[in-house]
Ligand SMILES: Nc1ncnc2c1ncn2[C@@H]1O[C@H](COP(=O)(O)OP(=O)(O)OP(=O)(O)O)[C@@H](O)[C@H]1O
């Protein structure tokens with residue numbers, strides 16, 4: 001594969017990672033946030049800036065970065081998750097902007113708006129990123145089919161009823177928000193390693209919004225659906241690069257295309273393309289069994 | 302006589318100027334079936350909401366199993382073993398029937414978030430246990446065939462039964478049913494009565510509290526009845542006494558005109 005193709009694969013993977021993080025938060029627990037990109041930012045900056053100035057190994061600073069994302073998410077969530085959901089969403093936008101402002105304030109280390117580019121090159125990065133993506137999707141899937149997934153879906157539908165089954169709604173929300181933010185952090189590190197430069201506006205609220213859109217498009221409650229939409233919708237505009245329509249770059253229509261897609265989805269499939277369905281191997285297994293049976297019959301004849 | 306499991310003394314609850322519940326005192330014994338009846342707006346649901354701690358009482362005390370739970374949180378009261386259904390079946394629409402029942406047990410399963418995400422052994426062990434208990438409950442109540450159906454695809458009568466199963470799976474000491482027959486057609490009401498009798502046999506330790514409008518249903522299965530009107534208990538006694546109590550007849554006739 002060419003370097004360009006590899007970078008597209010990584011782009012898709014990073015999108016899948018970040019959307020999986022949003023999935024745990026929004027699809028499982030019904031928390032809508034426009035600030036998840038801020039956790040990518042926190043984690044990426046900490047990882048690369050610490051690695052650069054303290055000369056620590058990158059895997060170590062990455063762990064520190066992830067812990068910091070989790071910690072910040074924990075501190076933010078304590079008051080924020082007591083709020084009504086709409087206020088929480090509003091607050092998350094403010095939080096995202098704040099993180100961007102802090103990055104600029106710390107310009108001495110972060111190189112402010114110009115962007116921080118002293119990011120080491122990692123060999124075989126694509127395999128690492130692929131591995132991490134598979135791991136994250138696997139873990140989020142497990143979460144969905146565990147007691148935490150069920151309790152989250154319960155509290156999303158009806159908090160009062162959830163409490164009357166002994167579910168500690170607030171604590172569970174905090175836990176899930178922290179997990180979601182750590183996953184966003186993982187996405188942030190991969191983003192930095194791929195692009196080799198990070199700037200405050202790589203992680204502004206429009207990226208957070210994009211994650212929500214990709215999730216929503218694939219299916220509000222379908223992990224596999226949203227993973228597929230995260231990968232394909234993210235890569236599609238790149239493939240359209242250079243394609244011209246009426247003398248204009250098709251890529252410039254990205255936002256318009258996204259919006260049209262969303263309007264179509266809202267009108268025709270209110271729960272996203274896949275809704276609550278997951279892609280599964282069941283139909284393939286069925287087919288295999290059927291073929292097998294036919295085969296046996298023929299042998300019996 | 303069996304011991305008292307749930308007891309309230311002089312409960313009061315006002316909403317603005319409305320006295321939703323005033324001076325409500327009652328006792329429930331282990332394994333008893335007790336009904337609270339009364340016309341619309343009598344404060345029946347409010348009593349349940351006070352008992353399950355969705356609302357704080359303005360004054361009065363609630364005692365459960367020998368301890369004062371007046372200040373206990375909604376979550377802890379549920380964990381102690383007071384289970385309930387809601388007036389308008391509030392099943393979790395995002396989960397299928399089996400998961401709806403499992404989720405009632407989930408707070409108690411002992412595996413952590415990390416164990417869940419990495420599929421560690423304890424996750425398998427406790428998940429299996431939860432599934433077994435939930436399936437057993439559904440089988441006991443003849444609902445197992447609907448296990449993988451979404452609740453919103455079921456007829457209302459079945460939804461109500463699933464809701465009762467979800468409340469029962471934790472083996473509660475007190476089960477509170479808020480108008481289990483509301484919105485059911487006559488045939489479904491009969492099925493529900495049979496269902497309640499079955500529960501009586503299969504969970505003999507559980508005390509059952511039923512809110513109901515319909516006299517016929519209550520008279521058939523309950524041992525003791527409290528009649529509420531405008532927040533006040535206007536009568537209490539065994540079904541036969543209640544049936545010919547002039548206050549009760551007045552409250553009900555007054556409603557029907
Ligand atoms: N959260 C609330 N805020 C304000 N008023 C309330 C609230 N809940 C109940 N009320 C009022 O308290 C009174 C009792 O209501 P409640 O729902 O307990 O009656 P009910 O006996 O259950 O009636 P129904 O048979 O219609 O279910 C009503 O006048 C109602 O309007």
Ligand SMILES: [Mg+2]
Pocket residue numbers: 345346347388
């Ligand atoms: Mg009511």
